[in-house]
Amino acid sequence: MDNYRFILSGGGTGGHIYPAIAIADELKSRHPNASFLFVGAKDRMEMEKVPKAGYRIKGLWISGIQRKLTLKNLMFPLKLISSLISAGKIVANFRPHLVVGTGGFASGPLLKMASRKRIPYVLQEQNSYAGITNKLLAKHAAKICVAYDNMDRFFPSDKIVKTGNPVREDLLASSKDTKEYYDFFGLSQAKSTLLVLGGSLGARRINQLIEKELDFFSKLGIQLIWQCGKGYYQEYKKYDSENVKVYDFINKMNFAYSAADIIISRAGASSVSELCIVGKPVIFIPSPNVAEDHQTKNALSLVVKEAALLVEEKDLEEKFENVFSDLYKSEDRRKVLCENIKAMALPNATKNIVDEIEHLLKI
Secondary structure, three states: OOOEEEEEEEEHHHHHHHHHHHHHHHHHHHHOEEEEEEEEOOOOOHHHHHHHOOOOOEEEEOOOOOOOOOHHHHHHHHHHHHHHHHHHHHHHHHOEEEEEEOOOOOHHHHHHHHOOOOOEEEEOOOOOOHHHOOOOOHOOOEEEEEEEOHHHHHHOOEEEEEOOOOOOOHHOOOOOOOOHHHHHHHHOOEEEEEEEEEOOOOHHHHHHHHHHHHHHHHOOOEEEEEOOOOOOHHHHHHOOOOOOEEOOOOOOOOOHHOOOOEEEEEEOOOHHHHHHOOOEEEEEEOOOOOHHHHHHHHHHHHHHHOEEEEEEEEHHHHHHHHHHHHHHHHHHHHHHHHHHHHOOOOOOOHEEEHHHHHHHHHH
């Protein structure tokens, strides 16, 4: 049978959307006649990103619960009921053979209704600390694909499969022509290169740090590739120069990773998985403003294995320059970090997840 029907649900951030797209792409390559439908949250980035990837998407009127009492929280019960009704209609009309949930609040109602109709679903948890939606859905999941050890703290151990997180295909096949990378960014091969990433939307605190430390980097003789984010580009583009290349978004991320000698990054799950494959020295500056502080937990899972360094936002003023200088000046330290982070890579994650899905389809 090749005319399978799949629903994939997840969104809110790139960390939930891009794994879902990667899984759909792999399923499509194996089953060209299969039908696909994505379900996300209205007014969130998946409503733009999924159609760009070539897939249909339907939006639910749903949002997360805020940490403090707000009008949005008072609306949550109404949104939940509305989303459950809409999700039920979507499942009934599309009649999927299997559903995949990659996290985010939109996947909750969709997978709940799939379960009621006895349609199997697979969860894909990207983080080392499980999100609330996936924890609530775990009981009835057919399989739960994870990227970290010890996830039986959150999920039934007999359902867990360690697959890793899907990453961009271009990271798995890099060119050996290093000159091409530097020419693309207009940088010198003779200088060390720092790559700065703040996630798909940018990170204000990281941008403030880099702005403050530009003279510090210059004195060390370091050139920068600085992805500041679309929301911050107008503010920071004035620093674009011979040795500092400022971007709102980097389309050739494989080039950026290949040119980098050291990377400063947030610690979202997708970023962490990509950086393990890239195998460069990393200083994580986790966002403290995410649910369950999961970015700090993601980073710590590497730090405890001497695979990366971590500086929390609250410690940047006091610690950043010392941490960076020590790393930059110690070739041995950089080598250890490279070896250890590469050892944590799971490059076949997408294929492994789809293998699990195909096994369920044959049961």
